[in-house]
Amino acid sequence: MPIAAGFIAGAIMYLSLFMLYINDVMNGFIFIGLLLIFCFFTVILFFFLRKRKRQTRFFTSALSVLLILLAFDFQLLEYESATYTATGYMEPIDLLEDSGLYLLPVRIEPVAFIEDKEWLMEGFEAQNIDIYHIEPITNQDRYVSKNRWLAAFAGFTRDGMTEMEENLTSYGYSGLAFAEDFFELDNLKGNSAGLALGLKAMYDRGELQNAVPIGITGAIERDGTVSAVGGIREKLLTSEAEGFSHVILPELNFAEAHAAKQNESLDVEIHGVRDIEHAADVIRELNGSR
Structure with missing residues (x-):
């Protein structure tokens, strides 16, 4: 029972952060940072309660869930700089x-770090690049891109x-x-x-x-x-x-x-x-x- 409860607790902690991230309430650095903090405090609680077998099982299973999901999502940091995708002729x-x-x-032009859309469009015009549309990148886009990269890396796609x-x-x-x-x-x-x-x-x-x-x-x-x-x-x-x-x-x-x-x-x-x-x-x- 403590093991199952720990898995559920770890999943709830992760999902609470994930929902904030996927809805663009926080960026990837904060999301991953808070996951690390959750893992750290879980380790601290495990250390202080290590003599109590039931609590040890609970925190071990909760920490396992958090660490697995942290490893799964850590690659999101690579996509945090993406701000827009420009498509054109x-x-x-x-x-x-x-x-x-x-x-x-x-033509697909990934854009990183630039937040000013008007300045970006002026830059494309100065380079004589015919752009049809500039779409802002959301956290959902970043998460999907990360998952596609993982699937390709693992040989699934x-x-x-x-x-x-x-x-x-x-x-x-x-x-x-x-x-x-x-x-x-x-x-x-x-x-x-x-x-x-x-x-x-x-x-x-x-x-x-x-x-x-x-x-x-x-x-x-x-x-x-x-x-x-x-x-x-x-x-x-x-x-x-x-x-x-x-x-x-x-x-x-x-x-x-x-x-x-x-x-x-x-x-x-x-x-x-x-x-x-x-x-x-x-x-x-x-x-x-x-």
Whole structure:
């Protein structure tokens, strides 16, 4: 019973601090610092009550919980300097010359230490960097980023580019010579180019013809299903700026894309697709060769 009570007490102490942290009441340094203080006082109480067996078990179990959670969250300190994420224009990529099938990357600029948003925007303008949006980083964002890093470090997840390449291979698009350099690019991350690469493979094999400039985004699964991606608003703005008449994107992102199109008063036509074959049919229809 004392052991269970100690576990519960340790969990309650942690959760009381965690709720304050995740709701931006305190920063990561205070959160980790208070966890350390809780651990310190638990050790002190354990020392003074060490001759009482029941209390010893209680404080040992409480301390165990606090130390485990402290170790789990200590990496948060690495993310404390992050203040904003800026997203902006990045030139679309046509890996096959004149295919008209464009990958839609998004420029992502992590910002650290800078709190003044206006000064930050002026800095981007001075460097001729076209920024669409600046989003403040919350403690929830930091916590999610930390957990993703831990999952990747432990080998539970793969990076987006590796996953995308493996899914394309599983679907039958392996050894894409035109994409070799793409997978080596350091400034691109994520899996949102999967659909475009699959369609380019079809184009490269002569299975698909295209004469219409089309922006394409979407992650591809092993069975060819197209899954949702981020940065939809930015990708539509880039497509509009480049003069693309159409954008093909995941059906799961269609509502978001439609709202962005209306809010930004864009002319580009959007097409939501379920899988890669559906996307290929859309391209054939746009080219009048269905």
